[in-house]
Amino acid sequence: MATLVELGQRAKLAAAQLMTAPTGQKNKALAAIAESLLANTAAILKANALDVEAARRAGSKEAFIERLTLTESRVKAISAGIREIIQLEDPVGKIEGGSTRPNGLKIVKVRVPLGVLGIIYESRPNVTADAAALCLKSGNAVILRGGPEALNSNICLIGLMREALEQNGLNKDCCILLEDTSLETAREMMRLNDYIDVLIPRGGAGLIKAVIENATVPCIETGLGNCHIFIDKSADLAQAVSITDNAKNSRPSVCNALETLLVHRGIAEAFLPKVKPALDAFKVELRGCHLTMEILGPGVLPASDEDYFTEFNDYILAVKVVGGLDEAIAHIRHYSSKHSEGIVTGDYAAAEKFVNNVDAAAVYVNASTRFTDGGEFGMGAEIGISTQKLHTRGPMGLQELTSNKYIVYGNGQIRV
Amino acid sequence: MATLVELGQRAKLAAAQLMTAPTGQKNKALAAIAESLLANTAAILKANALDVEAARRAGSKEAFIERLTLTESRVKAISAGIREIIQLEDPVGKIEGGSTRPNGLKIVKVRVPLGVLGIIYESRPNVTADAAALCLKSGNAVILRGGPEALNSNICLIGLMREALEQNGLNKDCCILLEDTSLETAREMMRLNDYIDVLIPRGGAGLIKAVIENATVPCIETGLGNCHIFIDKSADLAQAVSITDNAKNSRPSVCNALETLLVHRGIAEAFLPKVKPALDAFKVELRGCHLTMEILGPGVLPASDEDYFTEFNDYILAVKVVGGLDEAIAHIRHYSSKHSEGIVTGDYAAAEKFVNNVDAAAVYVNASTRFTDGGEFGMGAEIGISTQKLHTRGPMGLQELTSNKYIVYGNGQIRV
Secondary structure, three states: OOOHHHHHHHHHHHHHHHOOOOHHHHHHHHHHHHHHHHHOHHHHHHHHHHHHHHHHHOOOOHHHHHHHOOOHHHHHHHHHHHHHHHHOOOOOOOEEEEEEOOOOOEEEEEEEEOOEEEEEEOOOHHHHHHHHHHHHHOOOEEEEEOOHHHHHHHHHHHHHHHHHHHHOOOOHHHEEEOOOOOHHHHHHHOOOOOOOOEEEEEOOHHHHHHHHHHOOOOEOOEOOOOEEEEEOOOOOHHHHHHHHHHHHHOOOOOOOOEEEEEEEHHHHHHHHHHHHHHHHOOOOEEEEOHHHHHHHOOOOEEOOHHHHHOOOOOOEEEEEEEOOHHHHHHHHHHHOOOOEEEEEOOOHHHHHHHHHHOOOOEEEEEEOHHHOOOOOOOOOOOOEEEOOOOOOOEEEOOHHHEEEEEEEEEEEEOOO | OOOHHHHHHHHHHHHHHHOOOOHHHHHHHHHHHHHHHHHOHHHHHHHHHHHHHHHHHOOOOHHHHHHHOOOHHHHHHHHHHHHHHHHOOOOOOOEEEEEEOOOOOEEEEEEEEOOEEEEEEOOOHHHHHHHHHHHHHOOOEEEEEOOHHHHHHHHHHHHHHHHHHHHOOOOHHHEEEOOOOOHHHHHHHOOOOOOOOEEEEEOOHHHHHHHHHHOOOOEOOEOOOOEEEEEOOOOOHHHHHHHHHHHHHOOOOOOOOEEEEEEEHHHHHHHHHHHHHHHHOOOOEEEEOHHHHHHHOOOOEEOOHHHHHOOOOOOEEEEEEEOOHHHHHHHHHHHOOOOEEEEEOOOHHHHHHHHHHOOOOEEEEEEOHHHOOOOOOOOOOOOEEEOOOOOOOEEEOOHHHEEEEEEEEEEEEOOO
């Protein structure tokens, strides 16, 4: 098996070639990939069945197996997702600005691929295909390190993708799967600065923490979402109930789901009993402050400080009654992971104060936090949602997978 | 003395306040700082004299003492630099785009400060004032960790700046100097993820490497410049000599200076003897390939592979005769630090191939690499030159000290 450094060298060479590949050629390869995945559904499902059987034998949880499992309709969805990427605008080569300087130098700022991306993720085989397709379209080579439990599925998927790349005149090393899924090799990958330009971890808090702790390659922290919604005194009650219900219950396992509900003291007695049935319908466990417990009575557990820091990713909701907008903003500043934060209000000044003073990737007025998503934002597919401030925040689409270069045209200028 | 965590907490609070400070208020504070530094020149020079004396007693090199020393004219220049920052456009609040989605959500992408910056640098007191002023104008709080040898100078400068901040209604903790200059505390600072959003090391290769190795806070790698110029066969010889001379000799200690000269074989015998006198005038030590040695005769040392990787920052130049454009591009790909790369050519196709295939922060046609600089690029002052692809590449001005946030205005939208 090739060493990690050898794989890095290959990816770097492939990236240098892919950097200048025309959009048409990349799209042709993507179309061939989409077609090949469909045509080879049987082989993909066979490989996936090996992974699923092994996971069952190992006694994995049902939710884990659900994420690991591919079906005919999931392969169709993956293939359709790749076709959608073909439709998206290629960010590479976009001229972002520039100037002609007094000395006559023409400075042109142009978008270029990041180079070689490293993606470290868990055992969802659909991520393998999505991520590889997004990297290809944005002109980046990629080294994928997926969870060991999905290895058979990943080998099959990436094998098909590499074949399609080669048949379309692209270097198959644009897309490399790390078949050695040891932790040691993953750690080595995180420090492969000579060959990997940017590392993107995709997965749970533990994975992301491990990458941030160990990596020397520049990272983008993704996906941790301890999201809040503040129900202001002037909120429309029906709207507040509908938004809370949607933000908590429509898909609690994802990063843009609601984790802590903050309620203005002046509306708490009216609002909390009104929202309770919507939460009860999904058997949401409530962990509340003293006032919440007083208003809603038994059935509400006491919330700890730790609860307010926690991304439950489950049918659990922390609740706190606050004195007003300022206390809500201060609470969010202290506990938030700066992913998605919302206010429900009828008061213009409160809305503006909230959006200006809450620092997060996405700040909402009178809408569900669940909209923080590349597709919902109109970017097309996303590779993740950045919660760090470096590079970009929020959903990362193709544009966010590029960097810039300055091209300077002169006619003999020297610096005096 | 306050602990690092306490300092981090203070900076975080100050950043939250500064985030929404109007441009006028920030400019007023900057004007007060510029004025105060001038008015207190005597005190600054007195503090600086303590540092310079200690450095002399410690037997520091002359070049080090030169960088450490402040003079009346240097203080004037620092003050004038701060006045220039007042004139620059405030990037905070700039609306970069957005869309109204089919469901009626209005998504607005807006520039926001990074938050708290950490800057780790060496013993140049002018960096203290420059960096603090740039951070202030871009709405960021900053924790500065300068070299221990400049501590007295830095305490004096930052003390004056904090006073001016407070007098202008801003939190003085927008600008914090780390007075504990132990390595241990510097390392702790590199891992202060809860309080520092972005870390920028400014200094030599050793400092930058240490930060990249140890930091868990997201970093911007700056300033390493192993820059190349390729003299193509069709180059105008006089232009090639002038550009080489300027790129190597005008200021060899800086990151945009030329380190390796690549010469097309077809022009080497004509060009090398022509450029030699310009290099001899500065006693530039030449380390060449076999052909260079043959053409220029004795006095050229043999270049090692290591030489081609080295940023000399001195009157030393590596030289290599290459077969043509492709070999030049391949050499640069292998050895370059991706800072600034140039071609001198009369051939349009060669120029375009070079700029498209060389991946660096700045790629030049027929101009000196010495222009890679925020001022020369028309950005105004710069905090450094990024050589990593994440966030941005090239000179980093005020705009590059910001991130983005999405503000989403709804009227009750939920995700279906």
